[in-house]
Amino acid sequence: MFSHARSTILWVPTLVLIAMASLPLSGEEVPVEEAAKFLRILATTAGSEGRVACKELDMVIQMKKQGISVDAKANIAWAFTSSQTKFYVDEKKLVICNSRKLFANGGAIAFERVNGRLVILYHQENLEKSGVHLPDSFLRSAVKV
Numbered sequence: 001m002f003s004h005a006r007s008t009i010l011w012v013p014t015l016v017l018i019a020m021a022s023l024p025l026s027g028e029e030v031p032v033e034e035a036a037k038f039l040r041i042l043a044t045t046a047g048s049e050g051r052v053a054c055k056e057l058d059m060v061i062q063m064k065k066q067g068i069s070v071d072a073k074a075n076i077a078w079a080f081t082s083s084q085t086k087f088y089v090d091e092k093k094l095v096i097c098n099s100r101k102l103f104a105n106g107g108a109i110a111f112e113r114v115n116g117r118l119v120i121l122y123h124q125e126n127l128e129k130s131g132v133h134l135p136d137s138f139l140r141s142a143v144k145v
Contacts, residue, residue, distance in 0.1 A: 027112030027119060029098050034118070035111050036062035039078060039096060042109070043068060046076050046094055046132050053077035053093060055084055075132055079107060094132035100145055108132075109142070121145045 030038075036059065043052050050067060051074035054060050059078050060070050077088035079095050082105045088095045089106030097107035100121050108126040112119050120142040127134070 027100070027114040030111040030113050030118060032056075032059045032062045035059070035078075035098065036066045036068065038111055038118070038120070039063065040066045040068050042096060042138075043074070043076055045138050046134060048074050048076045051076075052096075053088060053091075056080045075130075089126075089129075092131060094127070094130040103145065119143055 039052060039059075040050060040063075043050050051069045051071040052063060053072050053074045054063060054070050054077060056078065059080070063070060063078075075093055077084075077091075077093040077095050079085040079088055079097050079102060082102060085095050085097060085102045085105040085107050094109070095102070095107045096109045096111070097103075098111065100107075100110040100112060100123075102110065103123040103126060106126050106129070108123055108130055110121045112121060121144075122139065122142045123145055
């Protein structure tokens with residue numbers, strides 16, 4: 001019995017490493033034109049009714065093309081830098097980023113291109129801190145980091 005328990009303990013870390021290896025450590029940035037399309041869907045899903053806080057001029061232009069209103073009072077925000085991320089987190093907004101690297105600053109959702117396809121990543125703790133509820137159907141289609 002002891003040897004079986006010991007072999008099980010050795011397999012668990014191996015399985016965790018295999019699972020982690022299936023998702024690359026970093027992804028490519030998603031162009032703002034493409035990110036804006038998904039941002040519109042996410043803003044609606046998050047109950048923001050097509051409104052997003054944003055300070056990044058390129059994204060503001062793309063959001064307007066997608067019919068998204070730039071609104072500092074929206075409950076979600078797009079952040080491109082760590083300082084923008086921290087600013088919006090302090091305002092209790094759901095922060096959507098262009099990279100999972102900004103999760104360390106409080107970002108909750110990131111759009112990245114991994115192996116050529118768009119992947120939506122989310123950080124559960126930061127998502128909960130924002131106070132914005134996203135449907136389970138959205139969370140099942142995203143990757144928890």
